Amino acid sequence: MTEPAQKKILEVENLKVRFSSEQGSVFPVDDVSFSLNPGEVLGIVGESGCGKTLTALSCLNLLPFPGVIETGEVWFNGDDVLKLNEKKLRHLRGAKIAMVFQESMTALNPVYRIGSQLSSIISMNRKVSKKQAKALALDYLTAMGIPGAEQRLHDFPHQLSGGMRQRVLIALALACEPQILIADEPTTALDVTTQAFILDKIRGIQASADMATILVSHDLGVVAEFCHRVIVMYCGRIIEKASIQKIFTEPRHPYTVGLLNSIPQVRQKVLHRLQIIEGAVPNLHDLSSGCRFANRCSQAQDRCFREEPFLSGSGGHEVACFYPREVQ
Amino acid sequence: MHFLRYTVRKILYGIPLILGVTFISFLLMVYFGPEQTYTLLGKNPTPEDLENIRRQLGYDLPFITRYAQYLQEIFTFDFGYSASSNERVLDILARTVPVSIMVSIPGFLLGNGVGICLALCAAHFRGLWPDKLIMFFSVFGMSVSLLIVIIGFQMIFCSSYGLNWFPVQGWDVDSFFDYLKYVTVPTMATSFVAIGYNTRFFRSVLVEEIDSDHVRTMKAFGIHPLIIIIVHVLQNNLIPILTRMIFTIPYILIGGSILIESFFAIPGVGGVTYDAISSGDLPIMKAVISIYTLLYVGVLIATDLVYRLVDPRVELG
Numbered sequence: 001m002t003e004p005a006q007k008k009i010l011e012v013e014n015l016k017v018r019f020s021s022e023q024g025s026v027f028p029v030d031d032v033s034f035s036l037n038p039g040e041v042l043g044i045v046g047e048s049g050c051g052k053t054l055t056a057l058s059c060l061n062l063l064p065f066p067g068v069i070e071t072g073e074v075w076f077n078g079d080d081v082l083k084l085n086e087k088k089l090r091h092l093r094g095a096k097i098a099m100v101f102q103e104s105m106t107a108l109n110p111v112y113r114i115g116s117q118l119s120s121i122i123s124m125n126r127k128v129s130k131k132q133a134k135a136l137a138l139d140y141l142t143a144m145g146i147p148g149a150e151q152r153l154h155d156f157p158h159q160l161s162g163g164m165r166q167r168v169l170i171a172l173a174l175a176c177e178p179q180i181l182i183a184d185e186p187t188t189a190l191d192v193t194t195q196a197f198i199l200d201k202i203r204g205i206q207a208s209a210d211m212a213t214i215l216v217s218h219d220l221g222v223v224a225e226f227c228h229r230v231i232v233m234y235c236g237r238i239i240e241k242a243s244i245q246k247i248f249t250e251p252r253h254p255y256t257v258g259l260l261n262s263i264p265q266v267r268q269k270v271l272h273r274l275q276i277i278e279g280a281v282p283n284l285h286d287l288s289s290g291c292r293f294a295n296r297c298s299q300a301q302d303r304c305f306r307e308e309p310f311l312s313g314s315g316g317h318e319v320a321c322f323y324p325r326e327v328q
Numbered sequence: 329m330h331f332l333r334y335t336v337r338k339i340l341y342g343i344p345l346i347l348g349v350t351f352i353s354f355l356l357m358v359y360f361g362p363e364q365t366y367t368l369l370g371k372n373p374t375p376e377d378l379e380n381i382r383r384q385l386g387y388d389l390p391f392i393t394r395y396a397q398y399l400q401e402i403f404t405f406d407f408g409y410s411a412s413s414n415e416r417v418l419d420i421l422a423r424t425v426p427v428s429i430m431v432s433i434p435g436f437l438l439g440n441g442v443g444i445c446l447a448l449c450a451a452h453f454r455g456l457w458p459d460k461l462i463m464f465f466s467v468f469g470m471s472v473s474l475l476i477v478i479i480g481f482q483m484i485f486c487s488s489y490g491l492n493w494f495p496v497q498g499w500d501v502d503s504f505f506d507y508l509k510y511v512t513v514p515t516m517a518t519s520f521v522a523i524g525y526n527t528r529f530f531r532s533v534l535v536e537e538i539d540s541d542h543v544r545t546m547k548a549f550g551i552h553p554l555i556i557i558i559v560h561v562l563q564n565n566l567i568p569i570l571t572r573m574i575f576t577i578p579y580i581l582i583g584g585s586i587l588i589e590s591f592f593a594i595p596g597v598g599g600v601t602y603d604a605i606s607s608g609d610l611p612i613m614k615a616v617i618s619i620y621t622l623l624y625v626g627v628l629i630a631t632d633l634v635y636r637l638v639d640p641r642v643e644l645g
Contacts, residue, residue: 062544062547065454065455086553089550090551091550093547093549094550094551106542107542107545108545109542109564110542110564111563111641120551121546124551125549156640169545
């Protein structure tokens, strides 16, 4: 993998997302900064509820009610996405930054035929006629390996299987030819062989169109296959940021180490018990002042419970830990 | 073809419902309802007089025979003559039902139309001031009794204490202008309350849809909010909205108009029903109940058919 050009296409700075409720405010995304190079595939990994989906949604300024962006900037093409007016935001969404949602079962409108939904979205974003859009939709559906794509266009979403719907969504996002594709767990609903096929397709299009991609996933296997760089999130914070080789060969944060150790390995000579990370993710309502991972960390010391570590490091490998694993 | 078979089956399913409702209501009318024997007789009736009048009224027949007669009346749509005015029931209905329809249609359209528009607006701006403003007025409209609204509006618009723009009551309609003159204040009163209820109901339905994943998808692909709200939010919720709208039709035609018709002295079917109940006019009651039942069953069938038309997921099972 070659290092892509250094002009950033997307820069997220100090993003903080607030959800207010009667129990008080929580910040499921807290002080998150990262950037995306053109043509690069960036992975965001972490367990459920760590804020990866909200981070992705923030890039489109599309937080679910009642989430608001407390602070932060998302720079794209010289504009702060979070300050764009409604009209400019509409032109950005889909056409420039397209998103594939995790919830493939419900992400399409159940009362319209797939063909009409796809062609109206594509024709709007690509500025082509409905007819051309339909042809485009058909092309991309076929490219996604959907059998009988022509027929599928006449179906309603509930007539398709989950995997099929997921592929329809991916085809839809790709057909808009965005500069950035944000894929939120795009292959979670698919079985392993289809998953490999789809990822291969996305990668083909991504590479040929030089489309930067953010892949949100909890599946480290997929991330290893697909990404150039990885961000590891825990409890709303980025705890480690590195190239894909570094993460897998020299993980430094104890959480990343734990994550990697908990991947099942199939072809081992001696079968070991799968390692687990003890404890559970802390409740966002009562975070202590220390490191958010401290209560589950085997390396934790006094300082970890008192102060919160910030990202630091050099050579593109940053880690938020006072006692990171030493690199050999 | 499939749809036609579905329709026919739905209509057939309606028949037991009609039989059930008419049977129970007839049972109530005969055994617990008004008894006119003594009202029609003078003082000190002889046993012969009693027997005579009971035969005239059909009271002497066994219940089943009387119910069979009732069914026949429904079938032929001929309910005989009013017990109090001796006018033909059909003539009374032909005179009053159109008036009731004329009075209630503008209120029905306004109440639902304005209700949907306000609800869309409130749902779109959920949590912001337009939402709060609209919900404040809608809860206000719900909370004030229709009676107060009627009297209040009469004071404001129809009396010399207020604006004195409209006649306070009556129904002397020869032209469209007359119609507007008499229908405006009743319409305002019914809409005032209906908009409150409808807006709140429609908003709660729409807000749920606005949070749904497919709406988020449309937003994420830059679809215009107006298209989203009308094509993707309203369209997907036509089932509960239409159900509510269609189900209010029988209610506003008969039940809801009683108050309006009595306060505005409008000679509609609501007033006739009220008089029939208080004076024990069995033929009119039978007629009104049958119409009401038929309307309701018709409405039930209509909603089932409409469901299929607006939502492809509904199976024609």
